[in-house]
Amino acid sequence: MFEAILLTVITASTPLVIAALGELVTERAGVLNLGVEGMMIMGAVCAFATAQLTGSPYLGILGGILGGGLFSLLFGFLTLTLVANQVATGLALTILGLGLSGQIGESFVGQSGIKLQPIAIPFLSQLPLVGRVLFAQDLTFYLSIALVIGISWFLFKSRAGLKVRAIGDNHGSAHALGIHVIRTRYLAVLFGGACAGLAGAQLSLVYTPQWVENMSAGRGWIALALVVFASWRPWRVLAGGYLFGAVTIGQLHAQAFGLGVPSQLLSALPYAATIVVLIIISHNRRTTLINTPASLGKPFVPER
Amino acid sequence: MKKLIIALAASAALLGGFSTGAQAQEKKKVCFIYVGSKTDGGWTQAHDIGRQELQKTLGDKIETPYLENVPEGPDAERAIERMARSGCAMIFTTSFGFMDATVKVAAKFPDVKFEHATGFKAAPNLATYNSRFYEGRYIQGQIAAKMSKKGLAGYIASFPIPEVVMGINAFELGAKSINPNFKLKVVWANTWFDPGKEADAAKALIDQGVDILTQHTDTTAPMQVAAERGIPAFGQASDMIAAGPKTQLTAIVDTWGAYYIKRTQALLDGTWKSEQIWDGLKDGILTMAPYTNMPDDVKAMAEETEAKIKSGELHPFTGPINKQDGSPWLKAGEKPEDGVLLGMNFYVEGVDDKLPQ
Numbered sequence A: 001m002f003e004a005i006l007l008t009v010i011t012a013s014t015p016l017v018i019a020a021l022g023e024l025v026t027e028r029a030g031v032l033n034l035g036v037e038g039m040m041i042m043g044a045v046c047a048f049a050t051a052q053l054t055g056s057p058y059l060g061i062l063g064g065i066l067g068g069g070l071f072s073l074l075f076g077f078l079t080l081t082l083v084a085n086q087v088a089t090g091l092a093l094t095i096l097g098l099g100l101s102g103q104i105g106e107s108f109v110g111q112s113g114i115k116l117q118p119i120a121i122p123f124l125s126q127l128p129l130v131g132r133v134l135f136a137q138d139l140t141f142y143l144s145i146a147l148v149i150g151i152s153w154f155l156f157k158s159r160a161g162l163k164v165r166a167i168g169d170n171h172g173s174a175h176a177l178g179i180h181v182i183r184t185r186y187l188a189v190l191f192g193g194a195c196a197g198l199a200g201a202q203l204s205l206v207y208t209p210q211w212v213e214n215m216s217a218g219r220g221w222i223a224l225a226l227v228v229f230a231s232w233r234p235w236r237v238l239a240g241g242y243l244f245g246a247v248t249i250g251q252l253h254a255q256a257f258g259l260g261v262p263s264q265l266l267s268a269l270p271y272a273a274t275i276v277v278l279i280i281i282s283h284n285r286r287t288t289l290i291n292t293p294a295s296l297g298k299p300f301v302p303e304r
Numbered sequence B: 001m002k003k004l005i006i007a008l009a010a011s012a013a014l015l016g017g018f019s020t021g022a023q024a025q026e027k028k029k030v031c032f033i034y035v036g037s038k039t040d041g042g043w044t045q046a047h048d049i050g051r052q053e054l055q056k057t058l059g060d061k062i063e064t065p066y067l068e069n070v071p072e073g074p075d076a077e078r079a080i081e082r083m084a085r086s087g088c089a090m091i092f093t094t095s096f097g098f099m100d101a102t103v104k105v106a107a108k109f110p111d112v113k114f115e116h117a118t119g120f121k122a123a124p125n126l127a128t129y130n131s132r133f134y135e136g137r138y139i140q141g142q143i144a145a146k147m148s149k150k151g152l153a154g155y156i157a158s159f160p161i162p163e164v165v166m167g168i169n170a171f172e173l174g175a176k177s178i179n180p181n182f183k184l185k186v187v188w189a190n191t192w193f194d195p196g197k198e199a200d201a202a203k204a205l206i207d208q209g210v211d212i213l214t215q216h217t218d219t220t221a222p223m224q225v226a227a228e229r230g231i232p233a234f235g236q237a238s239d240m241i242a243a244g245p246k247t248q249l250t251a252i253v254d255t256w257g258a259y260y261i262k263r264t265q266a267l268l269d270g271t272w273k274s275e276q277i278w279d280g281l282k283d284g285i286l287t288m289a290p291y292t293n294m295p296d297d298v299k300a301m302a303e304e305t306e307a308k309i310k311s312g313e314l315h316p317f318t319g320p321i322n323k324q325d326g327s328p329w330l331k332a333g334e335k336p337e338d339g340v341l342l343g344m345n346f347y348v349e350g351v352d353d354k355l356p357q
Helices: A002-028 A036-054 A057-081 A086-107 A131-136 A139-157 A159-170 A171-176 A181-207 A219-229 A234-257 A263-281 A285-291 B001-021 B043-058 B074-085 B096-106 B133-147 B163-176 B195-208 B221-229 B257-269 B296-311 B338-342
Strands: B028-033 B086-093 B113-117 B126-131 B152-157 B181-189 B213-215 B232-237 B248-254 B274-280 B286-287 B328-330
Touching: A002 A036, A002 A131, A002 A139, A002 A159, A002 A181, A002 A234, A002 B195, A036 A057, A036 A086, A036 A181, A036 A219, A057 A086, A057 A139, A057 A181, A131 A159, A139 A159, A139 A181, A139 A234, A159 A171, A159 B096, A171 A181, A181 A219, A181 B113, A181 B195, A219 A234, A219 A263, A219 B001, A234 A263, A234 B181, A234 B195, A234 B213, A263 B181, B028 B074, B028 B096, B028 B257, B043 B195, B043 B232, B043 B248, B043 B257, B074 B086, B086 B257, B096 B113, B096 B126, B126 B257, B133 B163, B133 B213, B133 B232, B133 B248, B133 B286, B133 B296, B152 B163, B152 B195, B163 B181, B163 B338, B181 B195, B195 B213, B213 B221
Parallel strands: B028 B086, B086 B113, B113 B126, B126 B274, B152 B181, B152 B213, B213 B232, B232 B248
Antiparallel strands: B248 B286
């Protein structure tokens, strides 16, 4: 039973972690994209459609990544090239994504999807306790862990990552140093969109292998909040995402077990618990300030 | 997006109405307001199928424009009013949350007929209509008691409103009529629509040992989980057999079409009256999806119960019935008033859950 609960928690947390990691990179480059929900749902519908049409869930995953990524370029063009307001554009992206995905997916409603099957890693998956939970998962889980490690290394250990952070903190100075602000931000937005698309693909190919309109049901917004509460640190995003997933599943079990706690209170618990814990781990205001990208959300127009 | 297009079409129709005002209007407009998308696979889809049947039957006399994804609240009032201004002769507002908005708009347009689904506020030009979903849930409970080896079912509920509580009680009463010790575990998802969360609730219930599943939420995600874990389940609002060909035992299917045709015909004949209608299996406003994946004797029992409910011989809420704490509610042979059912805020004996208040 414990193993079954852990497996459910992993499925519930993975899309949050992946989408939040993508947004983290976007925001580290100083761009606030509130369109995560829209990019996620676009990823979900593109992934489902691709998998249904080709018969391959792996091409579906690719379709999701492409769908979310291409959709984010629309945001990039509006905010980076045309210097539109990022908050308004992000919100519009979400609304557009929800509507557009409904149109694209109309003929796929009610079809049973193809589930992305787990890949058991030989030997490791036979380990007691953790083996089946950690090493017999589907591709999206492995990717989520790889993303945490990769992004941590990239942002804090690589030269390119340093440039990304420099742009996020002070795009004027970065520009003066000869760093390509707009080009880098385009890449960061694209990466964020691709991750949101992958998270959406997880929803329609792993979590619940089907397509229904609005199936992301607010997960993009939770991912956005996770980034802020995790104070823009990849490992904290992982911790926050899993805590949220664990409390969500835990409260459902508490209800099924019949503990007699009001269900409305239990439903609010994941939000409350995640906020409290992430505030505690990032309570040091100085480190929080250091981690907050100072140019976040500010438009950049290069001087000529 | 779609909403916008339809809104534009509605405005265009409005302008068109002015310019051709001199001509006699040939086709009456019977309009629909939906809370969700017409392809949601559940509640709204069932209403839209009803609208399509209406269009097919009376299409030579009427048009049936509709607005999708109308949020409950102030937007609803604007949407309904826009419909009324565009020349609709009758407007069906198909969600409980449209109640107050419908009442307000109905007061402003006394010549337009309004029909509100599942509400309780009426007016001379505002009728209400609802379906006795609990009749289907009673049958499901009986099937569950026959099919469950452990005598323990899982129930994924949406919000603690009387409609949902009534359904849980009817299911438990049906089950207990077969197995007096039958227990029911309830998980409140606190949403009508979130496939992920509904699937999680299904997994939690199955991990806690239930061997049969039913739902009062709108997506097919719980059915999918049940299929994956190999336990039987019941569908909700629409036939969900496609999501679980070897899993679904039956489903409560909302069939609004006959009602929409009847009321529109009354409008055309000039016999429309404001009524408060609460129809059930016998009127065909609700039907049971084919009884599948069960032995013949269980199927025969379900069909017999369905026939008895239709003939009026059996009322699912017939005493003696005790409340959850064991205190008596109905005496032997006693049946509750409809008003009591529509305000139900307590569980009957055997439900293993504390009702959120």
